[in-house]
Structures are given as structure tokens and as C-alpha cells.
Amino acid sequence: MKRILVALAAVALVAGCASTPDTQEPAAVEDRAPGAVKPGPATEPIKPQVIPSAPITDPSKDPRLKDPASPLSKRSVYFDFDSDAIKPEFVPLVEAHAAFLRQYPNAKMLIQGNADERGSREYNLGLGQRRADALKSRLVLLGAKEAQIESVSLGEEKPVCTDPTEECYAKNRRGDMLYAGEF
Amino acid sequence: MNRTLRAALACLLVVAAGASQAQLTIEITGGGGNQIPIAIAPFQGESQLQSRISDVVEADLARSGRFRTLYTGPQNLNEASTIDLAQWRARNADALVVGGVYPASGGRYDVRFRLYDVPKQQTLGGLAFTITPQQSRATAHRIADFIYEKLTGDKGVFSTRIAYVVKAGPRFQLQIADADGANAQTAITSNEPIISPTWAPDGNRLAYVSFESKKPVVYVHDLATGQRQAVANFRGSNSAPAWAPDGRRLAVVLSRDGGSQLFVMGADGSDARRLTTSSAIDTEPHFSPDGQWIYFTSDRGGAPQIYRIAAGGGPVQRVTFDGGYSATPRVSPDGRTLAFIQRAGGRFQVAVMDLASRQVQTLTDGPRDESPSFAPNGKMILYATEVGGRGVLAATSSDGRVRQRLSIPAADVREPAWGPAPAN
Numbered sequence: 278m279k280r281i282l283v284a285l286a287a288v289a290l291v292a293g294c295a296s297t298p299d300t301q302e303p304a305a306v307e308d309r310a311p312g313a314v315k316p317g318p319a320t321e322p323i324k325p326q327v328i329p330s331a332p333i334t335d336p337s338k339d340p341r342l343k344d345p346a347s348p349l350s351k352r353s354v355y356f357d358f359d360s361d362a363i364k365p366e367f368v369p370l371v372e373a374h375a376a377f378l379r380q381y382p383n384a385k386m387l388i389q390g391n392a393d394e395r396g397s398r399e400y401n402l403g404l405g406q407r408r409a410d411a412l413k414s415r416l417v418l419l420g421a422k423e424a425q426i427e428s429v430s431l432g433e434e435k436p437v438c439t440d441p442t443e444e445c446y447a448k449n450r451r452g453d454m455l456y457a458g459e460f
Numbered sequence: 461m462n463r464t465l466r467a468a469l470a471c472l473l474v475v476a477a478g479a480s481q482a483q484l485t486i487e488i489t490g491g492g493g494n495q496i497p498i499a500i501a502p503f504q505g506e507s508q509l510q511s512r513i514s515d516v517v518e519a520d521l522a523r524s525g526r527f528r529t530l531y532t533g534p535q536n537l538n539e540a541s542t543i544d545l546a547q548w549r550a551r552n553a554d555a556l557v558v559g560g561v562y563p564a565s566g567g568r569y570d571v572r573f574r575l576y577d578v579p580k581q582q583t584l585g586g587l588a589f590t591i592t593p594q595q596s597r598a599t600a601h602r603i604a605d606f607i608y609e610k611l612t613g614d615k616g617v618f619s620t621r622i623a624y625v626v627k628a629g630p631r632f633q634l635q636i637a638d639a640d641g642a643n644a645q646t647a648i649t650s651n652e653p654i655i656s657p658t659w660a661p662d663g664n665r666l667a668y669v670s671f672e673s674k675k676p677v678v679y680v681h682d683l684a685t686g687q688r689q690a691v692a693n694f695r696g697s698n699s700a701p702a703w704a705p706d707g708r709r710l711a712v713v714l715s716r717d718g719g720s721q722l723f724v725m726g727a728d729g730s731d732a733r734r735l736t737t738s739s740a741i742d743t744e745p746h747f748s749p750d751g752q753w754i755y756f757t758s759d760r761g762g763a764p765q766i767y768r769i770a771a772g773g774g775p776v777q778r779v780t781f782d783g784g785y786s787a788t789p790r791v792s793p794d795g796r797t798l799a800f801i802q803r804a805g806g807r808f809q810v811a812v813m814d815l816a817s818r819q820v821q822t823l824t825d826g827p828r829d830e831s832p833s834f835a836p837n838g839k840m841i842l843y844a845t846e847v848g849g850r851g852v853l854a855a856t857s858s859d860g861r862v863r864q865r866l867s868i869p870a871a872d873v874r875e876p877a878w879g880p881a882p883a884n
Contacts, residue, residue: 387674396808397787397801397830398655398875399700399713400757400764402676403720403741406697410718428715429675430697434653441849460674 375419393446405430516600525862691729
């Protein structure tokens with residue numbers, strides 16, 4: 278009995294988590310759901326569309342997040358020394374995540390900015406924040422909701438590479454775009 | 461969800477009060493001029509105690525760089541002995557310390573000593589303590605404080621404590637030790653980084669930044685009770701805590717409005733009020749000892765330099781101009797000197813600026829010196845450095861002449877903060 282109650286509560290919790298953001302965003306500006314038909318000229322024949330059986334509402338279940346062929350499977354954007362400019366090669370990646378956040382208004386993202394180890398730890402925290410903020414601004418510019426994204430900094434504290442080489446520093450000058458459950 | 465996560469994270473944190481096995485060891489390099497030659501005779505009966513008082517006093521005074529300790533050989537002297545000062549004069553001692561340890565009731569001991577000015581052939585006084593055997597080191601530090609103040613005119617700092625972060629493998633520990641590295645205790649252990657510990661003026665609390673919730677959050681930690689409180693946990697990053705001299709307010713850096721900006725709030729986290737308004741990184745706030753100014757690092761001029769703003773807000777004044785990188789401002793307890801980190805030729809070094817003349821002097825060699833912290837008497841600066849790819853703590857006299865290193869084998873030591881003078 279107790280176990281059933283717990284299970285029920287867990288189901289309610291999951292349902293609650295998934296549904297709450299939907300009710301907060303009742304008025305979608307654009308309808309991009311598959312199956313939407315734009316009114317065309319009367320002479321044009323209407324293409325029959327197939328509505329998918331069960332649309333995915335839980336963003337973490339979207340297979341593209343783990344599909345190596347999808348840009349959505351990538352999380353990291355690398356920056357030049359002392360820079361928060363998003364380099365052209367990372368723009369498609371940022372655009373893909375912006376589209377994902379638009380598609381799932383209930384998706385939440387944590388952006389962790391990082392810096393290389395040279396200099397003051399707190400100033401490096403500021404540099405990482407600037408990178409995380411730059412990514413967040415770009416995502417919002419591309420249609421993600423501000424409330425979906427928290428930008429924070431890990432400064433130089435969580436290096437992925439610890440050798441004192443330029444190659445290593447470049448790997449640590451990084452912003453990671455993480456979805457709930459990934460951090 | 462949030463609550464569950466927090467509970468899970470709390471499980472990862474072990475609040476320990478026990479002494480740590482990892483002991484800081486100290487190595488002194490260099491030597492100052494004008495060192496006072498001092499003879500510290502073995503205290504009569506001191507072998508009854510775990511720590512020989514005369515050894516601890518001698519090590520304290522030598523570490524300060526302001527004394528040269530003379531070998532006395534075996535002596536049979538105490539504070540009541542009649543001293544042949546001419547004999548000590550012949551051994552080139554300017555000062556002599558004699559004392560004794562005597563069993564008292566209830567397993568306690570009486571410790572008494574006397575300090576002599578040898579050239580003037582007179583006593584400079586002494587003190588008497590009744591102690592438990594566990595208090596022998598603390599008592600020795602108080603004796604060293606007395607001698608240091610009598611002979612140099614400056615307050616001793618041998619009874620103070622330091623805080624620092626040890627990284628051993630994947631674990632981070634915030635530790636507290638005596639100023640000589642002894643009695644290291646762990647205040648908190650975490651699997652995520654801890655940075656920027658800073659002592660409240662009362663010496664009972666520390667503020668620091670912990671990444672245990674996958675982002676920087678500022679905590680205030682009561683050392684006696686082990687209780688801690690997240691005082692700045694806003695959306696975004698929360699970092700760089702600095703205590704106001706009254707101990708009631710904290711300056712912090714928040715990114716909640718975008719960017720990294722200075723805020724002032726109650727030490728309990730109440731009433732956060734924005735202090736700077738720039739599109740730059742404003743960080744590392746530090747109050748002047750009179751509480752009037754907040755010094756900070758900002759890259760509003762293109763590269764990080766040091767600025768200051770009135771603690772209540774107002775126009776920002778630039779303080780450092782030299783070099784392409786100046787950071788981590790720390791004002792000396794007398795308010796006259798600013799210690800900071802300066803990059804010169806690719807090396808990060810501790811420098812000091814005389815705030816009246818704006819003259820800058822480099823004190824250390826780098827290449828990776830960080831986090832300078834003044835002793836409460838302003839005579840030493842503790843900082844983090846790197847030796848052989850490993851983090852160690854170092855201290856330099858504020859004129860740069862004497863240096864010492866404190867290291868823990870097989871661990872990275874970093875983020876030192878020298879605690880305030882104990883209230884008497």
C-alpha cells in the first residue's frame with residue numbers, strides 16, 4: 278500500500294513537473310507543431326499530413342540530445358583568450374539549442390562558464406560568467422525564454438585539462454549548455 | 461525536486477571537527493637585516509609537557525624574520541634565577557628568556573617566564589599562566605607574542621589562526637590551523653570546489669564560496685557550532701565575500717542582474733543592495749579597515765586593475781595603473797598599504813602600494829602567486845604560490861625580506877586567509 282502511494286506520488290510529481298511550465302506559457306507566438314497547415318492559395322492542392330502518435334513533451338526524452346549525429350548532442354562552446362565572443366563555428370550549435378528551448382518551453386538550461394587557470398580565481402569567475410552570459414543572450418535573442426536559462430560560472434575551478442599548456446587552457450575556456458539532469 | 465537535490469548534496473558534505481592528519485610544515489628562507497639576537501633558555505621542567513615551550517617560542521620568533529635565535533646549550537635557569545647578564549652579553553645576546561614549568565593541582569601546570577634586556581641589564585617583565593597540558597602550545601604562542609611586542613613594538617600574531625583550502629584528489633577541505641601550521645582542523649569537506657574563505661572580524665565565522673550546488677553560492681560558517689547558512693544564493697553566480705569591519709555587512713559579487721557586480725548586504729543575507737553599475741567585471745571587494753572604502757578589481761578600463769568606491773556608493777576612483785593586470789586588493793590593517801597581485805612579464809606576483817605616495821614594490825617572484833592576506837599586525841603577508849606544480853602557502857614579511865613556505869605533502873594548498881587577532 279505504502280509502495281503504491283509512493284509510486285502514485287512520484288507519478289504526480291513527474292506529471293506536475295512536466296505540465297506546470299506549459300500552463301505558464303499559454304500563448305505561443307508561433308505554432309510550429311507538426312501538422313499545422315498554413316492557408317495557401319485556393320488553387321494549390323492540400324498536402325495530407327500525418328500527426329505523430331504521441332508528441333514528446335519531456336525534453337530530456339528527446340533522442341536528439343544523445344544522438345551523435347545531432348548538433349544537440351554537443352554541449353560545449355570554446356572561447357578565445359580573454360574573450361566572450363561566440364566564434365562562427367559554434368553558431369549552428371547555439372542555434373540548434375535555441376530551437377530546442379523554443380520547442381520545449383518547459384526545458385530548463387544551466388550554462389556553466391569556465392576560464393583557464395591564469396590569474397585571480399575570482400576574476401576568472403567573472404570571465405566565466407561573461408561567457409555564460411554571452412551564450413544566454415544569444416539563446417534568448419534566438420527565441421529561448423529568459424526564464425528557461427540560468428547562466429553561472431565555475432571560473433577556473435573545474436578544469437577539464439590541467440597541464441599548463443595553451444592547448445589545455447583553450448579546452449578550459451568554455452561554456453557548457455546543460456539541461457536538467459545533466460549537471 | 462530542489463529540496464531532494466539539496467538533501468542529496470548535503471549528504472556529500474561532511475562537517476568534521478576532528479584534527480586532520482595532514483600537517484602544514486614550514487620552511488623559512490631569506491633573512492632580514494637588523495634581526496634581534498635572542499637567547500631562549502630551556503624552561504626548567506618543560507619536558508613534563510607534550511610540547512617544549514622554549515622550542516615553540518623559538519620557532520615563532522625565528523619565523524617572524526625579526527629575530528636571530530642563539531643556541532643556549534643546556535641551562536639550569538628559571539624566572540627566579542639570578543642571571544649573570546654580562547655572560548649573555550659576551551654571547552652577543554640582546555635579549556634573554558628564562559622560565560619554568562611547575563606541577564599545579566588538578567593535573568595543571570604553572571608556567572612562568574621572564575624577559576631580560578641584556579645590554580641595558582634590566583628585566584622587561586614576564587607573565588604567569590596556569591594551564592592544562594593541552595594548552596602548552598597556545599601558552600608558548602602567548603609568550604612569543606609578549607616577547608615580540610616588548611622587543612619590536614608591534615603586536616605579535618603567534619596566537620592567530622589561518623584558514624585555507626586543501627585539495628587532495630577530488631576532495632576539497634576548508635581547514636583552520638594555528639598561524640604556525642599546527643593543530644589543523646577541517647571545517648568542511650566537499651566534492652566540489654571551495655574558494656575565497658574570509659574571516660569575520662570576530663574570528664568565529666568564515667564566509668566562503670562553495671560550488672556544492674553546481675554553481676557558486678556564498679556561505680557563512682560558524683566555526684564553533686559548525687552551522688552554515690547560504691547567505692547569497694541568487695539566480696546566477698554568487699561570490700567574493702568580504703566582511704565590513706563591523707562584522708554585520710558583507711560585500712559580495714552577484715550576477716543576478718547580468719555581469720559580475722558588487723553588492724552590499726547584511727551578513728545574514730538580507731537586503732542586498734547593488735553598489736557598482738558597470739558593464740565590466742567588478743569583483744574581489746575588500747573593505748578598508750575604517751569601513752569607508754571598498755577596494756575592488758575591475759576590467760572597466762580594458763584589463764583588470766584596482767579601483768575603489770565609497771562603501772555607501774559614489775564615484776569610482778582608479779587606484780592602480782601599472783602593468784596589464786592587477787587584482788585581489790587587500791588593505792593593510794593600518795590602512796596605509798595595499799597588497800595586490802600584479803602580472804609582470806607573464807608572472808603573477810605579490811606587490812604592495814604605499815597608498816599615500818602610490819609607490820609600488822614587488823615582494824615575491826611568482827610565477828603563480830595568488831590571494832594575499834595580511835597578518836593582523838600588518839607585518840607579514842600570507843599568499844598562495846606554486847612549487848613543482850603543487851599549491852603551497854607562503855608568507856613574506858611586508859618588506860619582502862623574509863619568506864616562509866607552508867606545505868602539506870601530496871596535497872594542493874590554496875586560498876589562504878589570515879585570521880584576526882584573538883580578543884583578549
